Amino acid sequence: GAGVSQSPSNKVTEKGKDVELRCDPISGHTALYWYRQSLGQGLEFLIYFQGNSAPDKSGLPSDRFSAERTGGSVSTLTIQRTQQEDSAVYLCASSLWASGSGDTQYFGPGTRLTVL
Amino acid sequence: AQSVTQLDSQVPVFEEAPVELRCNYSSSVSVYLFWYVQYPNQGLQLLLKYLSGSTLVKGINGFEAEFNKSQTSFHLRKPSVHISDTAEYFCAVSVKAAGNKLTFGGGTRVLVKP
Numbered sequence: 255g256a257g258v259s260q261s262p263s264n265k266v267t268e269k270g271k272d273v274e275l276r277c278d279p280i281s282g283h284t285a286l287y288w289y290r291q292s293l294g295q296g297l298e299f300l301i302y303f304q305g306n307s308a309p310d311k312s313g314l315p316s317d318r319f320s321a322e323r324t325g326g327s328v329s330t331l332t333i334q335r336t337q338q339e340d341s342a343v344y345l346c347a348s349s350l351w352a353s354g355s356g357d358t359q360y361f362g363p364g365t366r367l368t369v370l
Numbered sequence: 371a372q373s374v375t376q377l378d379s380q381v382p383v384f385e386e387a388p389v390e391l392r393c394n395y396s397s398s399v400s401v402y403l404f405w406y407v408q409y410p411n412q413g414l415q416l417l418l419k420y421l422s423g424s425t426l427v428k429g430i431n432g433f434e435a436e437f438n439k440s441q442t443s444f445h446l447r448k449p450s451v452h453i454s455d456t457a458e459y460f461c462a463v464s465v466k467a468a469g470n471k472l473t474f475g476g477g478t479r480v481l482v483k484p
Contacts, residue, residue: 258413264388269424287470287471287472289472296474296475296476296477297462297472297474297477299471299472299473300471302469302470302471304470309473310469312471313471328470334406345413345414347414351470352398353420354466355470356404356419356421356464356466358416358419358460358472359416359470360416361406361414361415362413363413364413
């Protein structure tokens, strides 16, 4: 079946602009996660959604970052007023559950964001 | 809070030789343990995970890992590597019964030489 897909694969933007990154999880997966992979910080958790529960936003680095998940499926990560330090690969993952049971997360190919 | 340390940032190894990638974690609560692999220009793929039971876990592509609670380690091994094993390997933990978010180590780049 289809895996996790992300779009765009690459995004170049100018400092100060807003960007939206999209993630389509595996059909039927109730949990969706966003991570960021950068040279300086490695792989960091940003936010996750589990069903209809309030999202865990504990990893968002600033209030310029937000995410939503519509209809329990597609998710959009928005970065407002982008800064050069936001340059990174943004990875999305999904899992069947997020109940703290060690469920496997399946990752998408990522969106490479470059802020000039 | 949890933390994961991968002791080697790069590991060069010859084809058909064994390899061991070291991972140590720190946590005040019980965790699950994972190894993910990232091939060049691709997303992360699960190699194996430890949830409970036997401390020796076998994964895909001939990899295995052993959970050692007393040493808080979860080292990854393969007895004979192939060129295709060239990739970056990440060790990660998640907290039991507390959501599923992963805390990753810094990664180990494995370069398999012919």
